[in-house]
Amino acid sequence: MFKPSVISLDSSSIAPQLSSLKPLGKVLQQADLVSAAQIEVALRDQTQYQDMRIGEILALRGWIRQETADFFAQQWLTLLKQKRKQPLGYYLKEAALLNEHQISTILSEQKQGHIWMRFGELAVSKGWLKQLTIDFFLAYLLCSPKSESPVTDCYSRSTLVIN
Numbered sequence: 001m002f003k004p005s006v007i008s009l010d011s012s013s014i015a016p017q018l019s020s021l022k023p024l025g026k027v028l029q030q031a032d033l034v035s036a037a038q039i040e041v042a043l044r045d046q047t048q049y050q051d052m053r054i055g056e057i058l059a060l061r062g063w064i065r066q067e068t069a070d071f072f073a074q075q076w077l078t079l080l081k082q083k084r085k086q087p088l089g090y091y092l093k094e095a096a097l098l099n100e101h102q103i104s105t106i107l108s109e110q111k112q113g114h115i116w117m118r119f120g121e122l123a124v125s126k127g128w129l130k131q132l133t134i135d136f137f138l139a140y141l142l143c144s145p146k147s148e149s150p151v152t153d154c155y156s157r158s159t160l161v162i163n
Contacts, residue, residue, distance in 0.1 A: 025054050032132035038063050067096030088119050
């Protein structure tokens, strides 16, 4: 029987709410990229198509892009362990959640100066991403694990990281 993709996360140094082993579907669900019902359907499909991975099924059903599934399956764990962090837009582009034009638009609006919104806030306000998806990336990739409130710390630093 085919086992779902599992991503190993070091929860002690990254985020205490995640267990040490997290199935790909759960990570995508926590990032608010898919719903629990969609994961259930994909897992049911997987029993019939045992040669397919859950990310492939989710992509074939049109619920996420294949590049997004590949990002989380192939790059996520490595990125979590990296000390040197990239701007938020870099990760969102790598995950195929934003394209180059969308990132350029956000950065251009930030540089105009009259819009004092953070990168993620602009992406959400334009309807390109959900707030929970932004919060997920900030909490796991850009926050200091020692912060009392990881999301608050990320938001206070995100402008510096993005610009």
